[in-house]
Amino acid sequence: AQKVTQAQTEISVVEKEDVTLDCVYETRDTTYYLFWYKQPPSGELVFLIRRNSFDEQNEISGRYSWNFQKSTSSFNFTITASQVVDSAVYFCALSENNYGQNFVFGPGTRLSVLP
Amino acid sequence: GAVVSQHPSRVICKSGTSVKIECRSLDFQATTMFWYRQFPKKSLMLMATSNEGSKATYEQGVEKDKFLINHASLTLSTLTVTSAHPEDSSFYICSAKGQSYEQYFGPGTRLTVT
Numbered sequence: 001a002q003k004v005t006q007a008q009t010e011i012s013v014v015e016k017e018d019v020t021l022d023c024v025y026e027t028r029d030t031t032y033y034l035f036w037y038k039q040p041p042s043g044e045l046v047f048l049i050r051r052n053s054f055d056e057q058n059e060i061s062g063r064y065s066w067n068f069q070k071s072t073s074s075f076n077f078t079i080t081a082s083q084v085v086d087s088a089v090y091f092c093a094l095s096e097n098n099y100g101q102n103f104v105f106g107p108g109t110r111l112s113v114l115p
Numbered sequence: 116g117a118v119v120s121q122h123p124s125r126v127i128c129k130s131g132t133s134v135k136i137e138c139r140s141l142d143f144q145a146t147t148m149f150w151y152r153q154f155p156k157k158s159l160m161l162m163a164t165s166n167e168g169s170k171a172t173y174e175q176g177v178e179k180d181k182f183l184i185n186h187a188s189l190t191l192s193t194l195t196v197t198s199a200h201p202e203d204s205s206f207y208i209c210s211a212k213g214q215s216y217e218q219y220f221g222p223g224t225r226l227t228v229t
Contacts, residue, residue: 037220042222043206043208043222043223043225044220044221044222044223045159045208045220045223047217047219047220050217091158091159103149103161103218104161105158105159105160106158107157107158108157108158110156
């Protein structure tokens with residue numbers, strides 16, 4: 001069975017601080033896909049990144065970066081120089097295939113960035 | 116990017132009535148649509164997967180007679196909460212997938228049953 005754990009329920013940081021959101025996953029599949037989504041107070045999910053299990057390269061997109069470590073089954077997300085607009089709930093998710101089936105979300109981490 | 120809409124965005128209904136929520140893919144054909152439920156301050160839980168023209172596949176513990184899903188066309192899926200009760204109050208989110216791997220999520224529908 002697949003499982004996604006986000007141990008940090010809530011995090012508060014002051015603007016301009018860096019913050020890392022942890023994600024640990026469990027799966028028996030050798031091919032799988034990992035995702036991060038942002039859910040602002042409006043409720044709409046915002047896609048941030050998709051990574052397949054064969055691509056362990058870290059990725060940077062502006063202030064966002066992701067560290068994928070298969071050895072520790074982790075896919076952590078770092079926001080550099082956080083801003084108030086980053087305040088949201090962030091979900092890590094795992095899918096066993098390319099078709100969106102068995103899409104499992106983690107419990108989410110609520111990030112509050114204080115001015 | 117692809118857009119998925121949901122209607123209504125918010126609905127309040129009385130206990131015992133039925134409510135229909137629509138999920139539309141606006142600029143692509145969605146061969147598969149997913150319905151999720153999210154309780155306050157909780158994660159999203161997959162309720163069911165529907166493929167156009169066939170019966171939906173429900174996750175364990177989801178009552179198919181309670182949550183009726185219809186995926187009659189490649190751009191529309193509907194979720195009907197039948198004989199709604201206060202415990203059905205939740206945030207319902209759909210997602211749609213076309214030919215590519217990507218799932219596109221709708222903005223969600225907040226259902227309140229009084």
